[in-house]
Amino acid sequence: MADILTRTDVERIAALARLELTGDETALFAAQLTAILAYADQVQQVDTTAVEPAALTASGPGGRDDDLEPSLDREAVLGQAPAADRATGLFKVPRVLGS
Amino acid sequence: MSVPARAADIRDAVAARQVSAAEVCRDALNRIARLDPGIHAFLHVDVDGAMARAERLDRNPPADAPLLGVPVAVKDNICTRSMPTTAASRLLERYVPPYSAAVIERLERAGAVIVGKTNCDEFAMGSSTEHSAFGPTRNPWAADRSPGGSSGGSAAAVAAGMVPLALGSDTGGSIRQPAALCGVLGLKPTYGRVSRYGLIAFGSSLDQIGPFAGSVQDLACLFEAIAGPDPRDATSASVPVDHYSAALSGDVAGLRVGVPGHLLNEGVEPGVRAAFDSAVRELQQAGAQITDVQLPHASLAIPVYYLVANAEASSNLARYDGVRYGTRADAQTVADVYYHSRARFGAEVKRRIMIGTFVLSAGYYDAYYRKAQQVRALIRREYEEVFSRVDTVAVPTSPTVAFRIGERTADPLQMYLSDVFTVAANLAGLPAISIPCGMSEGLPVGLQLTARAFDEATLLRAAGALERRMPIRRPDAAGSL
Secondary structure (H helix, E strand, C coil), X not given: XXXXXXXXXXXXXXXXXXXXXXXXXXXXXXXXXXXXXXXXXXXXHCCCCCCCCCCCCCCCCCCCCCCCCCCCCXXXXXXXXXXXXXXXXXXXXXXXXXX | CCCCCCHHHHHHHHHCCCCCXXXXXXXXXXXXXXXXXXXXXXXXECHHHHHHHHHHHHHCCCCCCCCCCCEEEEECCECCCCCCCCCXXXXXXXXXXXXXXXXXXXXXXXXXXXXEEECCCHXXXXXXXXXXXXXXXXXXXXXXXXXXXXXXXXXXXXXXXXXXXXXXXXXXCCCHHHHHHHCCEEEECCCCCECCCCECCCCCCCCEEEEEECCHHHHHHHHHHHECCCCCCCXXXXXXXXXXXXXXXXXXXXXXXXXXXXXXXXXXXXXXXXXXXXXXXXXXXXCCEEEECCCCCHHHHHHHHHHHHHHHHHHHHHHCCCCCCCCCCCCCCHHHHHHHHHCCCCHHHHHHHHHHHHHHCCCCHHHHHHHHHHHHHHHHHHHHHHCCCCCEEEEECCCCCCCECCCCCCCHHHHHHHHCCCHHHHHHCCCEEEEEEEEECCEEEEEEEEECCCCHHHHHHHHHHHHHHCCCCCCHHHHCC
């Protein structure tokens, strides 16, 4: 492990995360992510044979009944959207299909 | 009567009508107006809302209100219906949530007055408050120093005496490290102890909301007010909340304190080590038994933490796409709405999303994320073993005193090492406290104690013992005003 991340790798990861990086950011991140992952690589040296991954910490999830509860007011929620159609109660985005 | 400095005294004075909630609130707002231009602890001060709330409390004081009339500051990643909640990010610059976090509802029920929202690293990602999109907070002890982070605004507001109490959140040390660097008390409760409903998510298996205060009793009061189960947070635990503030005997006779001596040799500043040693001696003189303990996997806590936390962050921050809330960049296609809106994340947030996306991506998941979760299980096991022999584990909260603003921003890895003593409690889900324990180079030092899950009582008891023997100092900035 502890591969060196190239600019192409960084661009691929940025696309997965829908992040737009400048050329300078891409170069800087290639160096910094390589250093951070090299540091994190210490975990590879630990023998974890038969160790179950920690899923949740101390308390674990509580159960609850699947009952209908009051939820947020639709108007209030749409009021926070950058673009919404109040009449139909929908968020708006640029056209996805056709034109 | 003048306004008392401590929350418990304010509550008693307001309840006895010796001082009005409005006078208390006005006093806090005046302090903020005088002091905050030089500190920048606040991103938003709700002058009108807080005064109106205080006046309502004076007209109709609720019965059984343990924080009656007490001004409280809240980290800006905790949702407040009547105030902006930005998480110190450009993406949420104009966001006013349509609901309040569970802890806000509880504070209101307890009679508190929320005066404003405090600065932090963007989305709580950082250890210095320098990654705020709205500029850093300054340490009340030295204006050229960082208050720590990510809850640096909350720590600085309490340290400077602007408010007696504040809330923060702690994913890898974000309450305890700034508490140490600012010389106040900070508690990260057990995972599941405090509802995270309305906390802007960062690392969901690690995040926990907790209190800052200038005295142990005040810390216990605020903790009691916010703790307890909540059906809206599936990880919240149904464990009874004790009346901690009434049981602060400070009696630590027979308390077994484990000190992992092998961790203290490297990287700990000599002045920090000296203050830590003297605090441990004070506990011993108060009757505690000091034992050396071993935590062989402790050096892996930072790498495990940055793999797990960033993986969770990359997933949690996928929701900021410019569609449902926050700011949207102009774009002709949906994909460009995502890309251009998310371009407003700061560099540290982008860096963490990138690391998290990488370690969760096909071909790397097992080697990084799954492996980190296995090592995390070993770290938890190690603490369980140690807690079969001692009641609490003591280390310095931070290996250094407050560092200079700008000193660590160029090297992200160096900044991550600020959290070397704090991240394990989050990985193991355990409660941990930072207690002021003296000074080094004129700056505060913190002692961190960790305990068994849901045993915050032991932490508060030990903190009470130390507070009696090592009185907590205030910076000059707070004293004269």
